[in-house]
Amino acid sequence: MIVVMKPDATGAQIEHMRQHITSLGMTPQVITGQHQTVIAALGEERAGLTEALEPGEGVEKVLPIMAPYKRASSELKRERTVVKALGFEVGGKKVAVIAGPCSVESEEQIVSIARKLKELGATALRGGAFKPRTSPYSFQGHKEKGLQMLAAARAETGLAIVTEVMAPEHVPMVAEYADVLQIGARNMQNYQLLQAVGDSGKPTLLKRGMSATIDEFLLAAEYILDRGNPNVILCERGIRTYEEHTRFTLPLATVPYLNDKSHLPVVVDPSHGTGKAKLVAPMSKASVAAGADGLIIEVHEDPEHAASDGAQTITPAAFGQLMAQCRRIAEAVDRTM
Amino acid sequence: MIVVMKPDATGAQIEHMRQHITSLGMTPQVITGQHQTVIAALGEERAGLTEALEPGEGVEKVLPIMAPYKRASSELKRERTVVKALGFEVGGKKVAVIAGPCSVESEEQIVSIARKLKELGATALRGGAFKPRTSPYSFQGHKEKGLQMLAAARAETGLAIVTEVMAPEHVPMVAEYADVLQIGARNMQNYQLLQAVGDSGKPTLLKRGMSATIDEFLLAAEYILDRGNPNVILCERGIRTYEEHTRFTLPLATVPYLNDKSHLPVVVDPSHGTGKAKLVAPMSKASVAAGADGLIIEVHEDPEHAASDGAQTITPAAFGQLMAQCRRIAEAVDRTM
Amino acid sequence: MIVVMKPDATGAQIEHMRQHITSLGMTPQVITGQHQTVIAALGEERAGLTEALEPGEGVEKVLPIMAPYKRASSELKRERTVVKALGFEVGGKKVAVIAGPCSVESEEQIVSIARKLKELGATALRGGAFKPRTSPYSFQGHKEKGLQMLAAARAETGLAIVTEVMAPEHVPMVAEYADVLQIGARNMQNYQLLQAVGDSGKPTLLKRGMSATIDEFLLAAEYILDRGNPNVILCERGIRTYEEHTRFTLPLATVPYLNDKSHLPVVVDPSHGTGKAKLVAPMSKASVAAGADGLIIEVHEDPEHAASDGAQTITPAAFGQLMAQCRRIAEAVDRTM
Amino acid sequence: MIVVMKPDATGAQIEHMRQHITSLGMTPQVITGQHQTVIAALGEERAGLTEALEPGEGVEKVLPIMAPYKRASSELKRERTVVKALGFEVGGKKVAVIAGPCSVESEEQIVSIARKLKELGATALRGGAFKPRTSPYSFQGHKEKGLQMLAAARAETGLAIVTEVMAPEHVPMVAEYADVLQIGARNMQNYQLLQAVGDSGKPTLLKRGMSATIDEFLLAAEYILDRGNPNVILCERGIRTYEEHTRFTLPLATVPYLNDKSHLPVVVDPSHGTGKAKLVAPMSKASVAAGADGLIIEVHEDPEHAASDGAQTITPAAFGQLMAQCRRIAEAVDRTM
Structure with a gap:
């Protein structure tokens, strides 16, 4: 100092x-x-x-001279972390692809789309059962019933389930159904929640807060690691800036920067990161080219009737094209997808 | 639309x-x-x-055409809300002053400073028992013991207690000791917490998230109001921008803007809003001139040995000067202090 | 409206x-x-x-309902603009690569590096003769002598010259030596300069201002187009946000967004966009994957002794590796490089 | 270092x-x-x-350890700078008030409003003859004719003229008519212009760039001071952030911070700083309370028919009320107005 x-x-x-x-x-x-x-x-x-x-x-x-985080640092642990859950793997040579609707709407919906996504190359299924919504008047998710629908989709397809948990007291319940717990951007500094998820030992996808610095992001990961849970996946999902033409600004330099400073795997969310369906495929390609270990993408059969986030959601057909394009990029950086 | x-x-x-x-x-x-x-x-x-x-x-x-919030809107409720708790009042003619250390360190400390602050004109006592800290390695507060120390200071001085609650399951415990619950900036969109605080019916000071828009801020208040708790105090505490010379950027136009759009009282936190002890007094004066209903200020007998936030903390002597200066501004805008 | x-x-x-x-x-x-x-x-x-x-x-x-720009809009002109200058071409199938030192330091330096860059695949040479510097005490460039050194490098290699012009009265002189005029980020809204460059008819690389919206960026292009100069190249070079780990935040979603809204070609500057040598290659790859028509990159034989911008400058050896990697990405998006 | x-x-x-x-x-x-x-x-x-x-x-x-600016620093020059021009004075005990329309529209208009403003307490007249406009299709000002109209208003009222200069080659002409040259926010880093204004020796009001740091702002002042012109007035006019409810975010902590770091006087522009007529008066009061040496305010007889900036322009009647309110604040901080 x-x-x-x-x-x-x-x-x-x-x-x-x-x-x-x-x-x-x-x-x-x-x-x-x-x-x-x-x-x-x-x-x-x-x-x-x-x-x-x-x-x-x-x-x-x-x-200050030293980085404030320790366990998340690549100085402390040289070999890169690979997080695994039910066949799903992030951090290895293969680029992971977590896809699915913003909200779980019905068992029929989630099973049907899970089948298609698996066929098109997704390696895990996302879907919200507990939904953090800016307005108290918005759809808040099907909660435990939604988790059961996700479990049905897993039973059908074998895809690992990635789903958000919003409160410390829900961790045991969500952990029972999910393979990977997701901490949303708005909860990145909800320390009670981070500790509860750390205690659960479950693989956790931690989204960057929309105005968090990289140090704050890694310190949030540190809260989980410090409880003895090493299975943390970092997720860049866009930051809040003065830009208006996209919902958030997606700063992809985060990817190589984190690859240098930390051993934890990094995935990118181009759906929230742009807020526009048309920009999801180009930013997915850019993410893979920048060195991302995975993508998390919102897909819905009928975005116009999705229960949430329609504007940034792509159809299964568009997702298939995205996969084909990203596979070529993955090969160009010596990875598979 | x-x-x-x-x-x-x-x-x-x-x-x-x-x-x-x-x-x-x-x-x-x-x-x-x-x-x-x-x-x-x-x-x-x-x-x-x-x-x-x-x-x-x-x-x-x-x-969209309409404002997304309803109960917080001055269109729905024309008369201004006055929040009252144990003699403490925010939203009336008198400018409220919540003062105290960042963290409660000991009963002796908090009782001693409470006495001085009351004498100098503070109308409520702040002090953190549960501390949200960026790093898991920082002091996390004395928790329930800290609440008991605050209660002792209230017994001694009659000052209402304002203290932060960080998790839904702590609400009943904190509500037992505190007169006003505080929701920190990092929890502004912790919806489970907002609902729990709403259900408690307790007066609540809601801090603006560091990258929240005004609509998001009022929608967070809406979560509390929607549970039947009308006692919400809005608190502007600075936003995150590219500026580096202050810890946050304190956008005082929030004050008259909220006074126009909402009936809820507005207080300003110049301590977090600037992060620099030297800037606290001028920004307190500016807040009162802009129409703030109150101030919340970090004061410690010995900032160099404070358990947290020393750089933005002022001494009781400096607080006394600040009060004298702000009183003159309050009179110049036809208020008292 | x-x-x-x-x-x-x-x-x-x-x-x-x-x-x-x-x-x-x-x-x-x-x-x-x-x-x-x-x-x-x-x-x-x-x-x-x-x-x-x-x-x-x-x-x-x-x-407002309509976009404020007209001539820059893809609605007005459907076919994409290809800007050409002395064999250099931006906007076609081949990804353009403008490379060179931040400042022109000597004829020997610029001729020597130009030869290497050409061999490694650069399609144009950059180098500052007039340097906009934040401090009046920093090196301000060799001015006209610097332009002559650039001309010598062109004579030697055939590479087109891209160099900055900072004042309306310098436009004729710079236009005499340069093939492409560059408008720096700090001058994006220097309207007299935009008009002078528009009047010159010279191909112009217009850098986005560090806090410009996309509409403001396209309106700045409009100032040039409106003077009858259709040869405008848009350049994303990073925006100012709260992020501290990079010099600027490089928002690559700008690339596909501009490709949709405008017919003008788009290049990316990953050197200024990140400010860190280590991040230049991954962000170059990401730019090409996102659909950029070109890159502009700072290269110096000895970054430690560069007259400016050393921290973000890469060596010719690193540039060679970058080219090899980017070529693979270019092929993966059906382009050449 | x-x-x-x-x-x-x-x-x-x-x-x-x-x-x-x-x-x-x-x-x-x-x-x-x-x-x-x-x-x-x-x-x-x-x-x-x-x-x-x-x-x-x-x-x-x-x-870096040391501040990058020297001549602007309060370490180099302890006594505060007072800038004087034709009876107009900024930096003394009296708070300066520069008022007038955004654009000079006609001699009749500017003379008429100048008379009213003088009566209401303005100490200088503002009005744009050269207008920097985001769109090439917007009204660009009456140029030299506009300067002559301003001179007529001065002849009539004795008020000093503050007006913008946009290009180095215009400095002599504008300096002939104006008492104080204004550098707009978009030109804060137009170094040729700063040097030309420095060479002119004329009192200069330098607006902070909309994304400039304080160090960059003071270094821009340094460009003027370094040419031997000590008459620089700093102007905070709001910065670009993610906030949408105001046109810019007005960070008033700039005022006491600059008062500490620099000897130069500081004025605030609450018209551009908020972009909303309704917020101009409260932010004027806040500015004076924070320690500003002056205000610069847009006033027009008929904002709905103003040639530019109508939404943030107040009427002479509103200006009169603002003056009455600010005078009380000025007294409360031991100044006059």
Whole structure:
């Protein structure tokens, strides 16, 4: 940690900070520059240290040196993590494809589309039973009944089930039916939920919050890893910016950046990331080219009558074309799909 | 709702949309422009309608007309809401001042600072017992013991207690000790929590999510109101933007905008909104001038040794000066403080 | 244009707006909804109309229907534009590659790197002679001498020259040496410059402003097109968001979106778009997969001693690998490179 | 400057950086931490140094210590700058008020409104003769004729004229008529223009770019100051964020932050900053409370028929009320108005 003193900091203020750093269990090293003094604080950069140093008299700013996450870091664990669940695998040579409707609407619907998706190459089935909705007046999902419909689709197709869990007290129930638990973007910093999912040990797909930094994203993963659950899949789903022509802005540089900083696999959600059906296929191709380990895509037989997210949902026919195009990209980056 | 058709939309596509709108229970009215056709869909704009209309063939975009929130709207309820809890009041002529440390550290600490704050003019005491922390390695709060310390400070001073609740299952426990429940920015769209707080009927201070739009903010309030709890206080605490010199960007235009669109009282958090102790007093003054009904401010006897948020915390002495300055602004806008 | 009246707008206010719309040369059509009235204003949506309608009494908001740009629109011109300059071509089947150092440092440097880049597959040479620098104390470029060095490199290799012009009065001089004029992101709304470049008739690479919307970007292109210069290349170079781990956020959905809305070719700048050498290759691959017509990449023999932008600059060796990887992606999307 | 080496940086890489820092004229000081090494580079932090250090092998990141601006800094010049022009003064005890229409439309219009504004307390007259417009099809201003109309209004009222200059070659002409040159937000990084304005020596109101950081803003001022023109007024006019309910987001914490870091006076533009007439008065009050040295406000006799920016323009009557309210705030912060 580097404590930058103000140009007009007094000797007494510098000495005070030196002692304060020592009292916090770190070793201070004073560096006297031409214009101002900086003090390096050597030792373990524990959480909360910045906050303890910043209010000091004469302090201009405090610059952390080390990454705040540990278990998620590629420095701690060199080999890449491969998450597996019922034949579904993310992080290996094969690009994973999680597809399905935004909401589970009926058993008939979910079984029928699961069959088609499997045939077209999907490696897992997504579908919402618990739906986080911006408005209390929107459809909130079929809840446990929806989970049972998903289980029926799995029984029929063998596809692993990826579905969202929204509250700590629902984790046991959802974990009973699902193969992979999904934490939605709005819950990325719902720490009770992260801990509950960590305790469950279940493979977990963690979506990036819509305004989370990469450090915050990896610290959210850290909450799960810290409970002894190593099966975390990171999901970039777009961030909120000033752009208006897409629902969110999909920053694909996240993919190679995370591949460098972390050992966890990374999937991309081009459906939420763009909010526009027409942009899903090109951004899927771009994701695979950027090094994504998987895709998660909203598909519905009849987007116009989908219970939610119709505008960004593609048909099975469009999904088939997307798969054919992405397979060629996957080969061009020495992967399969 | 206005459905804008593409310039090259066919007659069949326009006719299809007309029927689709009818099937959704709205009345279509086709307007034929020079370059393109738009269809007005008359009737109640239910949640989910945009999603049902956007995927239609030949549709360019769908423009909602009505505000998506209802109970929070000043159109539905003209008289302004005043929230009251144990002598504490927000929304009346007097500007409310909620002050206290970020975290409750010990009974001695919280009782001592509560006494000083009351003397200096605070009208409620804040202090975190459950702390949402970005890192799993940071101090997470004293939990129920912290709540008991807050209760001791109330017994001593009579100040109402404002404290955060982070999970639906904690609501009954926190509600037992607190006078006002606080929903943190990271939980603004934790719908289970909003509903639990709504069911409790307790006065609730709802912080704006760091990347929430105003519509999303009011829809979050709607979740609480919809459960029959009318005692919602809105809190602007800064949004995430590209700016780096402050921790968040504090957009004070939120205050007069909300005063126009909603009947709910609005308080401002200049501590989180800026992240810098030096900016807290000027932004407090600006908030009162902009029409805020209250302030929520982090105060600690010794910011350098605070358990959290030291950099944005002010001392009781600085708080006393802030109060004196803000009182003059309050008078200049015909309020008291 | 749709004028949404407030729910409590009076009959007189609605009548006033009806007449105001007529006086502005449009035809009003009043639509009476359940909660509020909207008035469609039929006719040509001239620039400035929104501004004239919004201040009306009783008006809640004004929603434009038509895209504000015309000549840049794919509705006006269906066939895609191919921009050609001295053998260099953007917008055809072959993906264009503009490569070179951020700044032109010496004739020796630029000739030497131009030779290598040509051999490795670059189709044009970039290099800054006039440098827009955030600080007045940074290297500002060799100006006309730099242009002469670029001309020497062209004489040697036959590569077309792409270089930035920063002021209207420099356009004739830069146009004398360059094959393609570049408008930097900071000048995207420097209208005098856009007009001067439009008047020159020279092929122009227009970079998106770092906080420009797509509509603003296409309107900037419109300034050039409107002067009778059809040779505009659009360049996505990253936008400013809250993200800190990359210099800018590179929103690749811009590429397929622009391919749909406009006939102009689109190139991507992954060097500025990420600011990190390590991310340039993966984002180049992603750009080609997303449908980009070209790339513009910073390459320097010795990034550590480059006069500017070292952190995002790659070596010729890395550029060679990037080309090999991107060629495979180009084939996977039925293009060449 | 602090060079943070990667945890796995080799001894040779550290030694290389040590020598590289020396070769750049700085003194390296190696600090060996528990997990990684950092190297302090002591000496003058020249522009471009970060760029030279970042590409080094084994370097993780480079952290600048010193502010990049010098002449604009309150460290270099302790006493606050007061800018004066024809009786108009910004930076003293009296809060300056620049008011007038967005565009100069006719001599009659501008003289008439100037009279009213002077009577109501405005201390300078604003009005656009050269208008930067997003669309080439919008009204571009009356140019030199508009300047003559402004001069007529000054002759009539004695009010100083503040008007925008858009191109370096126009500076002499605009400087002939205007008392204060205005650089618009879109030209904040038009360096040729900044230099031309710097050379003119004229008082200059510099608007913050809509996505400029504070450092970039002060570096733009530095371009003017560096040419020997000390008369710079900084203007916060709102930044671009994801917010949609206002045209821009007005971050008032800029005001006290700049008051701390710079000696230059700061004015706020609540008209562009909000884009909504109804929000102009509350944000004016908030600006004065936050410590602004002045306001710049769009006023038009008939906003519905204004040539531009009608939605954010207030009437003279509303301006009179705003002045009365702001005067009370000014007194509450020990200023006059």
